[in-house]
Amino acid sequence: MSTTILSHPAHGGSAGLEVTNRAVVTVLIAWLSLVVVLGATGNFVSPPQTPPWPIALGAGLPLVAFFALLRFSRAFRAFVLALDLRFVAAVQAWRWAGLEFLTLYSYGVLPGVFAWPAGIGDMIVGFTAPAVALALARNPAFAGTRAFARWNVFGILDLAVALSLGTLVSLRASGAPGEVTTAPMAYMPLVLIPVFLVPTFIMLHVAALLQGRRARAGGGGAQ
Numbered sequence: 001m002s003t004t005i006l007s008h009p010a011h012g013g014s015a016g017l018e019v020t021n022r023a024v025v026t027v028l029i030a031w032l033s034l035v036v037v038l039g040a041t042g043n044f045v046s047p048p049q050t051p052p053w054p055i056a057l058g059a060g061l062p063l064v065a066f067f068a069l070l071r072f073s074r075a076f077r078a079f080v081l082a083l084d085l086r087f088v089a090a091v092q093a094w095r096w097a098g099l100e101f102l103t104l105y106s107y108g109v110l111p112g113v114f115a116w117p118a119g120i121g122d123m124i125v126g127f128t129a130p131a132v133a134l135a136l137a138r139n140p141a142f143a144g145t146r147a148f149a150r151w152n153v154f155g156i157l158d159l160a161v162a163l164s165l166g167t168l169v170s171l172r173a174s175g176a177p178g179e180v181t182t183a184p185m186a187y188m189p190l191v192l193i194p195v196f197l198v199p200t201f202i203m204l205h206v207a208a209l210l211q212g213r214r215a216r217a218g219g220g221g222a223q
Contacts, residue, residue, distance in 0.1 A: 039191040048175030058195035093129040098122025121158030144215030
């Protein structure tokens with residue numbers, strides 16, 4: 001992921017923004033590396049019938065840091081507001097991989113109560129992401145529309161529902177042999193989804209909503 005892709009050409013010329021771009025890319029690489037190491041050594045695994053605190057912390061702490069930086073760092077907020085919205089929307093196309101939840105359900109690896117809502121929701125966002133990115137490419141004012149805002153809100157709600165369902169299923173697990181639970185989500189490579197991809201996608205949705213609000217305030221936006 002290059003700084004050229006991250007920053008919008010219209011806003012990415014200043015030296016300060018370039019420094020922030022590089023810092024964000026470095027942090028993303030370090031974060032992903034840490035998650036891989038912790039996941040490979042079983043640090044996100046929780047006993048049955050206990051809250052999945054390791055995953056909750058793994059997903060929640062980056063979001064806390066993200067919102068804190070938005071609030072207190074002018075440079076970081078400028079970076080977020082300079083992200084290329086076409087790129088931000090296009091990245092969500094990766095969520096078409098939610099089909100994998102349904103595949104794992106069909107093989108008895110994940111429970112249907114989690115796999116179906118999480119998989120279908122992600123697939124809807126992933127399937128529509130290219131159309132949203134194309135709409136932004138054709139008309140940047142689309143960022144200020146209610147349709148764009150609703151799409152991002154739906155994307156966040158889908159991720160929140162998936163995390164909530166995963167937690168509930170984990171709490172209800174008895175640990176009986178052969179029981180199908182969300183326990184596989186705590187192991188590599190699946191743990192990358194709740195601990196890295198979910199918070200990253202939420203951050204991108206929030207960035208899109210912030211830019212959409214700015215577009216509406218500037219007079220752009222329609223239905």
